Structures are given as C-alpha cells and as structure tokens.
Amino acid sequence: MNDPRALELDHSIGERLPLDDYDVDFDRRDSAVTGRASWKFERLQHFRELDNESWDAFDRGDWDESLRLMEEMRDGLSEVIDAEKSRGNPFYRVRVVTEPLTPYLQWELHGLRLQAECGRPTRVIRDDVIRPLENERLLPEVVVLGGQTLYEVVYSESALLDGAVRFTDPEIVQRWEAFIEKLYKGGEDVISYTDRYVSHLPPPRAAVD
Incomplete structure (x- = not known):
C-alpha cells in the first residue's frame, strides 16, 4: 500500500x-x-497507563518492582x-518501534514479550517501514x-486512553485488516526482538509527562 490516503x-x-x-x-x-x-x-511511542501496578512502579522509578508485578500477571x-483461542479468535499485534527506544516502549516490550509467551503473538516493525505513509x-x-469493527483508539494530550472512534464500513475494516496483516508478516517476533535488543538495556528512567 503506497497511498497514504488509503488509510x-x-x-x-x-x-x-x-x-x-x-x-x-x-x-x-x-x-x-x-x-x-x-x-x-x-504506533505511538509513549503512553500513560491506568490501573496498571507495573506501570505505576515504572512511573515512580522502581524498575525491578515493575518487572516483578508484570510477571504476576502471567496466570491471568x-x-x-x-479463552480467545477456544473461540477461534486469536489476537495479533503489530508494534512500531523507533530506536533508540522511549522509556515507555522499553517497559511495554517486556509486557508484550510476556503476552507472547502466554500465546498472544506480536511482531515488531521499525518506523522506517511505514514512514512513506506518514507525509x-x-x-x-x-x-x-x-473483520467487522475497526476502532481508531484516541488518546488525550497527556497520553491517556480517551476512548475511540468506531467504524463498521466493510471496505475500511478490510483495508486496515489487510494492511496490519501484511506488516505482521514482515515483522520480527517480539520475543526475539526483546531478547536481542531490549533485555540487556539498563533500567529506563521513569515515565515523563
């Protein structure tokens, strides 16, 4: 897909x-x-999280505690x-990264790695892959x-989740689904990416406003 207007x-x-x-x-x-x-x-490289104890620990600068709390989420x-698998509804994620990583993204990639270990596949792409579509x-x-509903997720100026815009037009939904799937096929598994690029990094600084 080479036309930014298509998305x-x-x-x-x-x-x-x-x-x-x-x-x-x-x-x-x-x-x-x-x-x-x-x-x-x-796509975005920084968010603020609500009701997430691991993020709260990261935000106050306690990296070891943040990772410990993240691991406690494994069973849940x-x-x-x-349950997703039992109803034939796998959930695939494509995570765009800009290197060097933001502190938030360093934290999130550990969480996405954990999700992947639990069976929810995620692949990583670098931002230069999509930059031609972001004029x-x-x-x-x-x-x-x-394949039925598309949400454009909306965030506030302070990077907090603020709802979404829902689309149900089949052409829009199918176009975006095909786009994400194509990116996924060309991406790197989040486990290998995190092990290769993220795990050895020093603790990130606390989250920023």
Missing part, C-alpha cells in the same frame, strides 16, 4: 465513543467474535488468551475486531 479514517463516518462507552462496546463486540482473528496496530493473561501525520492507533 485515512474520516471521523464523520465513524462514531466517537467516550472511554466508558468504548470499554463496554469493545468487550461486547470482542466476546461475540468467533472463528476470526483480530488485529492491533500500535494465560486464562484470557486461552502529514503519524498513522493512527487501530484495532480491528473479527
């Missing part, structure tokens, strides 16, 4: 969902998906991912559920 998302034909509505809508639609993969494209993650602005954060 533009016109908010006038989508529905803006505040955070609480997005959470409810996502859970309802996600739980109804059977026999079809879902996809996530993650495995249960969720096993005017970065590509959006996107989730595609079961």
Whole structure:
C-alpha cells in the first residue's frame, strides 16, 4: 500500500465513543467474535497507563518492582488468551518501534514479550517501514475486531486512553485488516526482538509527562 490516503479514517463516518462507552462496546463486540482473528496496530511511542501496578512502579522509578508485578500477571493473561483461542479468535499485534527506544516502549516490550509467551503473538516493525505513509501525520492507533469493527483508539494530550472512534464500513475494516496483516508478516517476533535488543538495556528512567 503506497497511498497514504488509503488509510485515512474520516471521523464523520465513524462514531466517537467516550472511554466508558468504548470499554463496554469493545468487550461486547470482542466476546461475540468467533472463528476470526483480530488485529492491533500500535504506533505511538509513549503512553500513560491506568490501573496498571507495573506501570505505576515504572512511573515512580522502581524498575525491578515493575518487572516483578508484570510477571504476576502471567496466570491471568494465560486464562484470557486461552479463552480467545477456544473461540477461534486469536489476537495479533503489530508494534512500531523507533530506536533508540522511549522509556515507555522499553517497559511495554517486556509486557508484550510476556503476552507472547502466554500465546498472544506480536511482531515488531521499525518506523522506517511505514514512514512513506506518514507525509502529514503519524498513522493512527487501530484495532480491528473479527473483520467487522475497526476502532481508531484516541488518546488525550497527556497520553491517556480517551476512548475511540468506531467504524463498521466493510471496505475500511478490510483495508486496515489487510494492511496490519501484511506488516505482521514482515515483522520480527517480539520475543526475539526483546531478547536481542531490549533485555540487556539498563533500567529506563521513569515515565515523563
């Protein structure tokens, strides 16, 4: 895909969902998906997390505690991912990275590695792969559920999750699904990337505003 306009998302034909509505809508639609993969494209290099003890520890500069708390999530993650598999709904993620890594991304890649170990596949691509498609602005954060629903995930100026814009037009959904899948096929497994590039790095500084 060489035309940046092909991936533009016109908010006038989508529905803006505040955070609480997005959470409810996502859970309802996600739980109804059977026999079809879902996809996530993650582009931004810094976020702030809500209700995540590992991120809170990272934010206050306690790296060892952050990793310990992350590991405590393993059993719960495995249960969720096993449930996805049981209904034939694997969830694939493409994570764009800019090197050198931001502190947030260093933290997140450890979490994505853990998810991959629990059975949720993620692949990493470098930002130069998609840069030709970003002449005017970065590509959006996107989730595609079961080939039926696309969410452009929205973040506040302080990098906190702030809901989404929902699209259900089949052409839009299919175009983005095919785009993410193509990136995934050309990416590097997050486990090998993290082991090769991230695991040896010194603890990152605390999160920044």
